[in-house]
Amino acid sequence: MNVNLCPGFPFCLDYNKKKKSDKIIIKQNNHDSIIQCRNIIFCKSDKQYTFIYLTDDRKLISAKNLGFYEKCLPDCFCRIHHSTILNMHFVKEIKKEKNNMKVTLLNGKNIIASCRKKKNLIDKTAILKSIKIQT
Numbered sequence: 001m002n003v004n005l006c007p008g009f010p011f012c013l014d015y016n017k018k019k020k021s022d023k024i025i026i027k028q029n030n031h032d033s034i035i036q037c038r039n040i041i042f043c044k045s046d047k048q049y050t051f052i053y054l055t056d057d058r059k060l061i062s063a064k065n066l067g068f069y070e071k072c073l074p075d076c077f078c079r080i081h082h083s084t085i086l087n088m089h090f091v092k093e094i095k096k097e098k099n100n101m102k103v104t105l106l107n108g109k110n111i112i113a114s115c116r117k118k119k120n121l122i123d124k125t126a127i128l129k130s131i132k133i134q135t
Contacts, residue, residue: 078124080113
């Protein structure tokens with residue numbers, strides 16, 4: 001079996017050249033975690049670290065920057081802020097507020113999307129029509 005790898009190998013696995021992998025390896029201090037991408041709610045950067053929030057309420061910490069994960073995660077993920085990548089499958093609602101967009105997740109958590117990333121966010125929501133957008 002030929003295995004095609006994304007540019008971030010060995011941290012994200014890609015078994016098909018046409019689509020990104022559904023699994024990602026999160027390299028932590030003393031171990032690696034293989035995570036299904038569908039279990040990632042969002043990723044948030046803080047200086048040189050990326051915090052990865054999962055559906056089972058775990059938060060993983062990685063020394064890789066957010067841009068690294070942006071390249072490896074599948075198309076259902078959207079960069080909504082300089083410091084945030086969001087899995088669009090967990091978005092319940094998007095509301096325009098002053099200079100930003102407020103994104104409400106299915107779990108009730110609110111995340112701010114920047115004006116600069118508004119078009120990217122709206123384009124991604126067009127694919128997933130179940131998300132309510134209020135402007």
